[in-house]
Amino acid sequence: MLKSDATPVRKTPVAPDGNPAPKDNKRTQVAAGFLRQIEDGAEPANVEGAVSDQTPSQDAPPAPTQSSAAARPAGEIELKLIVDADRMAHFNAAPVIAAHARNKGSRKHLKSVYYDTPERALRRNGLSLRVRQSGTRFVQTVKTEALEDPLRRGEWEASVPSLAPDLALAMPFIPEKLRSSLEAHPLEAIFTADVHRHARMIDLPTGTVEVAFDQGELTAGDRSLPVSEIELELKSGSASTIYEVALLLAEQGAVKPSIRTKS
Template identity: 40%
Template structure:
């Protein structure tokens, strides 16, 4: 399949356009990484799925030094510059970057050249690449930022129609006085079908004590050097090349939602950032909305299977999200406006106990083999274009229609559905309002997915604002109903009294929201349909 996502949006910020000649010729890595402990790594080496007819070669000691300017100019452009020596071999110099979200979480871009020493020499790259790098760093010196010291054993594995390198790494990331242990299994596609790489990864996750980790060593090292934890990641915009087809759009949208989902695992693992749970649930809702849209034109049974699994995972993350949301409301609502924090301490303690238990479950969920298998097999579906399998000749032909045509039809259909369900919106009962809110979410996701296919960014953003405003107002009623169900479960008498105040606060917010609902609904109904 020819994915027509614009190479100028490869996630290298301003560096990408001027690096395009080299990027077009550069290789793409497809790599799956699993973190484990030494016992798990030993089990991986002994796994029948990773056995070969020839014994492993000798272990190699890899010393990799990462360079940047003191102000981190390369990092700011999404670029990583590394010089590596493997044992006594000649060193190599590598420029790496993360491609766009449309290529999924397992793709890497890289340009590698032989080096003369462990000091970077930009002249060894293609002249256009070297010139752009010098433009980025200007007159600032490249200095070592951190290094990795790893003992690596590798073997080549044949799996179905793929040839895959399995690397078993043990060592450490070293940044000044800080260090981080490394114990990883990496699977890199050398030739053959990408879908087989993902299937092998899924099977290994189901039988080995390993956990999927999409953060690179360099990303972890940058955080280690700065004494930071992983940041929460929001969905990025999709940019399609002119003439993008529906086939391309299906692949790009699914891959981007999977990327959004797994990109937030590190923030949950390292720091329990509340927004990480929220963003994971948003990613899964976006995936479900996209698969429902595509299934109307492409009757692919796997779409429904992945929708169901995404719903299961999102629902399992729900209790953690609810605890965070209600804690924020207590802090920013009654306590901030009424004071008397002590009156709410019993409720806050009860919420915190529930939150801690929910976060234990959430971390276990993302580390679970089923969740890893879901991610890898969804990416395998994209790699093999699985939606083509059950299509007839006429249905196959629709894959070559302009993505903009499909997007316009989907957006128009969703807008009409919202208009029909939202008729007499202000007087609708909560259950029917909630249905309108769900349609609006799907409409908003579709506009975010496909907005770049149309000419006016300003019109797209204005439309998204009108939909988001309605979602927020309708959400106030849903929040009030959820609060009564969630907070009413407390058994402590003092906590129950505080919960009553919070429930009343939610009810007040719902009344205030209703005051602006009619006006916002009218604004939405009169907003410009940017796809026409």
């Protein structure tokens, strides 16, 4: 589980001479505007340079039982930046990437199937369950959303033999009140995600962030939705590092910060 050692960050910009930066500083204005929208529960509009400087906290996840020994408890601090598909290469070449990336990164083709009950019991309770294929490996993931901490989510993974879900592995991380409903109503595939990902690890003095450039498509029945987003996930260090990387990427063009998962 990731834990941040940082408290909520609302820093006042400082000029090189040590005095506070001007109040019309663009970076400060757009970041503050986005933070207000997040705190009000709204999905932010497209803006250039707008990101949240909120450093969230996390409630302790449920303790795994012996039956979940194959599962790996984890947590994530994550922010997505939705961008135009034809601008993705431009963001990938941003100075913060060129100067701080460990290497050229890895490229993967990710196929995921998201599951729920016919009544969408998981979604209505802030949960998602997916099985993702990367090469010959299949990983089942349960995610929870903390409404009070929009950038932080609970996440538990387990290896499975195919794209079919293993409900027994998921049960230890499902609230007890939902377990009987899941047992009585078999899970069904709700939608699929077909995404090509270029992931790069960025090392900054304040922490390490994985920057994933995702392009692909979500499909549900005869409906589809394109995916073009940059996913920032804290790997170590202060949660404010995500804010720092997002601001630097936003200087390259218009981005739409989002706290919504694909599901």
